[in-house]
Amino acid sequence: MLGDGILKGLAETAKNFAGSFVSKERMTTVEYPEERLPLPEASRNFPFLVYDGDDWEKGLRCVACQICEKECPPKCIYIEKSKDKKPDYVGKPQIYPAKFDIDISVCMSCQICVEVCPFEAIKMNTEFELATDDRFGGLLLDRKELARSNEYYHQIHPTEASEVDARLAEEKSKVEAKARAAAQAAAAKAAATPTTAIPSTPLPGKPAANVDARPASTAKTAEDNKNAETRATNEGEPKA
Amino acid sequence: MIERLDQVFVILKHWLLGYLPQSWQTPVGVVISVVCIIGLYPALFAVTTVLERKGVARIQNRLGPNRVGPYGILQPMADGIKSLTKEDIVPTSADGVVHFLAPIILVVTVFMGFAVLPMGRNMVLVDMDAGLLFYFAMGASTELSVFMAGWSSRNKYSLLGAMRAVAQMISYEVALLLSSVVIVMMTGSLSLVKIVEAQNHYSYGLPHWFIFTPWGLAGFIMYAIAGTAETNRSPFDLPEGESELVAGYHTEYSGFKFALFFLGEYVAMFSISGLGSTLFLGGWMAPLAALQFIPSWIWFFGKLFVSMAVFIWVRGTLPRLRQDQLMNFAWKFVLPMCLLNLFVAGLWRFMGDGWLRWVVCSAILILAYVSIGREGMRRKHFGPRSYRYAE
């Protein structure tokens, strides 16, 4: 009969009208900014640099390897290496970025920098209320603005952060185990050659009981470099 | 007490007039009523714009405007201030006088229609013997202003839009008139007050509204369709469609003049709903005899409100008809049904009281509706289709 399709359509809208007062499904508006929807854990917006501990300069994980700068598709990262070194999370002296700028008006949130970073130093932030009225430099974030603590990382991406922490702890324990083995080998070698009266205790100034990776042997640093290289070229692992 | 509540505005007016000398009373009385109408309907228009936006929003599962004032009630104030403070752009090649007069003529003629609508018991501004005729004369004048708007803009797109709008309004004017002529035929009078009086009795507690007769129901449906088309409301709003090529006859208007066009459209909607409820729904009558204690003007405005709600509901649901389909519909469906309705109404009168006339009249109307509907769809192979899947 002519007109019944129209009547069915009218019934449909009446149902939606009535439903919008009673059911959440039919009234989907979230009144921002008074109400906000929680973001899912995996959501990503712009990158940030992770630092361990309290001091952002000392704890910054980034070693200015410039891999993210090379892989970034729109080339929005600008890194300048420092002249001196500072110790990283295993204690080994590494260079750090003197300048690390990301232009977030160019960044397209593709997350490739996170995927290729071998040092778990750059991760994705979820903040999106970044509007500014400074047209020229307002969206160019330098390393101070980009640095966030590991606790903050745990807050926004809990499972990811726990996995990263587990990986780093594993690496650290491996490095420590190697250091311990090397120290034992050096001590054994020193004990095996009685002519050389070089004390087997470590050099003065370094705590003896603390078996962190601060030995004097250069063979250790060569091995450490190799470890860093294998980590840098480790392409097979999907990083979450 | 109920009497007094029902007649409270009349009593108020007479009390005010009592303070004036005799010779002044009639003109001042008229002026008071006119001022009331001119003050009331734009206020209703303001409320309706908010209700429309919120109603359509709720249909679409979202909230409407709710930032300006509690629940968005003060939104029309914001809209009014916006339209008043906008720059009034008049194209240099436009015909200045006609361009200026078009919205004014629209608003004036639309308000004139209210002069004969009875808004409550004893609450009509002018009780003309040819009230219905006067109303339709004023309604037809609105088409003049639409064409003036399109012509004066010197813009071929607005002219196209205006011509489409006028063609649509003229076709549906015929349908509107014919569906009202049935009422005139049955009551024998053109005066709207007498038409309401003709419906003003109850049997078994149910009212004698004309819509409760077969010819009245068909007439009401035709009137509703034609009324929607007259005021360029969805689904007949191609002349002012936003996603079509031409933006309509009011393209070149900005600021307050545009707001006047908008006002004119909504007040025309009120006016047509008012007339529709007077003709078919009993005007200011209560729907049940038991409810007569509620004042008559409340019933009139209640029916107006319900009609607006239906307008908004239909707007939120149906897509637009194309122009030629619109005209086809008017001349090939609505007009024949209206003519048939006249015949059926006459048959009703001459068959005398009883159940037989109900059956015969309903049967004729339903048969006609079904056959015209089916014929129209079949000729173009329209209809739901079934689909096959690849093997």
Next chain:
Amino acid sequence: MSSSGIKTERLAGWNRPPVIESDGEGELLEVAMGPHHPSTHGVFRMDVVLDGERVIKLKPVFGYLHRNHEQLGQSQSYLANMPYTDRLDYFCSLTNNWAYALAVEKLAGQEVPERAEYLRVILAELTRVQNHASTIGFLLQEMGASGTPLMYAFREREKILDLFESLTGSRMMCNYMRFGGCRVDASPAWLDATRKVVDGLPAFIDEFERFLMTNEILIARCQGIGVLRPDLAVNAGISGPMLRASGVNYDIRKVDHYGIYDRFKFRVPLGDHGDIYDRYMVRMLEMRESISILKQALKELPTGPVMDPKAKIRNFRPKPGEVYGRIEAPKGELGFYLISDGSPNPYRYRIRPPSFINLTVLEDMCLGSNVADVVLIFGSVDIVLGEVDR
């Protein structure tokens, strides 16, 4: 067309549109339905010549959104191109990713683990559902239903986008497929959420169909308008739902057997008339088929890795060669043609965009119809300007 004195003459060969001459009375109106228009899906211009209300000539003009995608592709590494493919057809970023990943995997001869293949199918079918729902919503919006069906379609689309966000990190620019698999694995919680959304979809499609199938106004405006003949469609290289609505049985999922589509039972709906109504109903039925594929895939999803362990992320240099990889994107056949010369950047990177190719027959479909129909016909082609202009 002959009723108003306009003569038509069909020239030989499909590639010249028929010449319609006006009988000289009244002047022709030349209109640019310009880049700023509420119902051209993006910045797109149509130069239309009208005789009264009928269209005599129509020339689509685009390029307003050209962003140099192919040139950029040739100056960056293969991985860096992946986020740019998201932005081609920005409604369906996951299928774009898959097409590119497929092409590169063919080029480099990489294998994809099973779980990754299932995840790819699940995400592609979810993308298809939300794309078709949005397209139908936009059709009704252009017809003047003041946005109501559009809001219903977007309500469902939001659910699917929330799923994308919790898996890939972003609602629209997903950047999820990699050469050799997918970037991250889907957790059981995500799979449960997906199952819930998929279970709620048939009710929504029923609601939508009630709007569409029997609404007389819609039928009057869509049936018989914008007819595309099957032979013209095949000659012009049309693909996707537009082709199937004209009655040609060609679905790349069935023809190429890419991915693991052979393992799923699904049907390919075909239309008979090739008008706007058929195109929309074909899309509606395809949504239902997608839901059945989704249910099967979610049931059979195996465990395992989601990335080929031998795949390299950095310094990826495929062997020299050329490849053309294509998939059935929601809009048609999306293909990537790559030539590699052994360096980290592609030597030639060319995209076969379905929207662009489907637009070439716009004039043939619109000739002789009303101006009001041009907007509807244009909407039924279902284009996205990001793909047309790249």
